[in-house]
Amino acid sequence: MNRPLSWFNITSLTLGFTFLYLPMVILIIYSFNASKLVTVWAGFSTKWYVRLLHDEQFLDAAWVTLKVAVCSSTLATILGTMAAYALVRMRRFPGRTLFSGMVYAPLVMPDVIIGLSLLLLFIAIGLDRGVFTIVLAHTTFAMCYVAIVVSSRLTSFDESLEEAALDLGCTPFDAFKSVTLPIIAPAVISGWLLSFTLSLDDLVIASFVTGPSSTTLPIKIFSSIRLGVNPEINALSTIMIGLVTVGVLVASLVSRNTIAKREREELEANLAPVTEPAMASVTEGVVRDEEIEDARASGARG
Numbered sequence: 413m414n415r416p417l418s419w420f421n422i423t424s425l426t427l428g429f430t431f432l433y434l435p436m437v438i439l440i441i442y443s444f445n446a447s448k449l450v451t452v453w454a455g456f457s458t459k460w461y462v463r464l465l466h467d468e469q470f471l472d473a474a475w476v477t478l479k480v481a482v483c484s485s486t487l488a489t490i491l492g493t494m495a496a497y498a499l500v501r502m503r504r505f506p507g508r509t510l511f512s513g514m515v516y517a518p519l520v521m522p523d524v525i526i527g528l529s530l531l532l533l534f535i536a537i538g539l540d541r542g543v544f545t546i547v548l549a550h551t552t553f554a555m556c557y558v559a560i561v562v563s564s565r566l567t568s569f570d571e572s573l574e575e576a577a578l579d580l581g582c583t584p585f586d587a588f589k590s591v592t593l594p595i596i597a598p599a600v601i602s603g604w605l606l607s608f609t610l611s612l613d614d615l616v617i618a619s620f621v622t623g624p625s626s627t628t629l630p631i632k633i634f635s636s637i638r639l640g641v642n643p644e645i646n647a648l649s650t651i652m653i654g655l656v657t658v659g660v661l662v663a664s665l666v667s668r669n670t671i672a673k674r675e676r677e678e679l680e681a682n683l684a685p686v687t688e689p690a691m692a693s694v695t696e697g698v699v700r701d702e703e704i705e706d707a708r709a710s711g712a713r714g
Contacts, residue, residue, distance in 0.1 A: 444458060445646075446459070450646065469632065470644065473627050473632040477612060477628045477630070480546045480547055488557075488603075489604040492603055493562050496560075498511070500566040518553040523553075524616060530548070530552065545623070550618075554607035558604070561599050562599045565598075569596065574587045574591055574592055577591045
């Protein structure tokens with residue numbers, strides 16, 4: 413039974429959403445401010461967007477961030493899926509507890525500790541800091557999130573499907589590629605998107621392992637804010653909010669269409685067994701009526 417919202421619930425929701433989204437609305441409004449002072453409104457203008465598109469430092473930082481996010485999320489998805497498969501399917505093997513702890517350790521470890529540890533490791537092996545070290549660092553902490561998402565899906569996976577594929581002559585790799593991977597694909601994609609988001613948002617770990625020629629966008633924004641809020645940052649933040657909003661809307665529409673299609677298929681599958689006997693009975697009744705009419709006609713002629 414759906415209960416009407418009380419005034420307390422309405423007030424709590426209003427205050428909560430206002431606290432969350434009002435700063436974003438103010439930021440979007442002042443991104444179109446003609447004044448360089450972000451707190452003084454001087455008229456509507458889009459010049460900060462134009463300057464942002466011609467700011468090579470921000471553009472280079474955005475390009476580095478995208479490269480790092482795509483590479484690290486892809487590697488984290490591959491390694492996290494392999495780790496999840498090993499933890500779920502290979503329930504007993506030497507060192508399983510240690511392996512599980514190493515996979516899930518970045519979840520509970522502070523970012524400062526991860527960044528400092530990786531920095532000391534890269535210095536010890538003589539690896540120059542740059543895009544490659546940032547990719548390694550982001551892969552390290554994003555892999556555990558992928559492993560959790562994929563392992564939760566593998567736990568509820570019906571292993572008899574793989575066994576059937578193996579009985580039909582598939583190798584274990586072919587069975588995984590043809591049967592398991594398509595079924596767990598939503599979890600794998602979700603893990604990739606989560607890793608991509610975490611990489612875009614990371615500041616602490618990247619600040620330890622970055623080099624002078626590989627500044628990411630969060631580091632660039634943080635460095636600029638320390639010298640004062642630049643209106644170009646408002647414009648950049650507005651663009652990022654817009655991209656995220658569009659992505660969420662597209663994902664919601666795709667998910668809604670997928671659910672609606674699945675419901676239609678299930679409804680058709682459920683109606684099919686009922687419809688066929690009904691049609692058969694109707695056909696049988698029509699034939700029977702025709703036989704009765706023929707018999708009556710024959711009797712009348714006789």
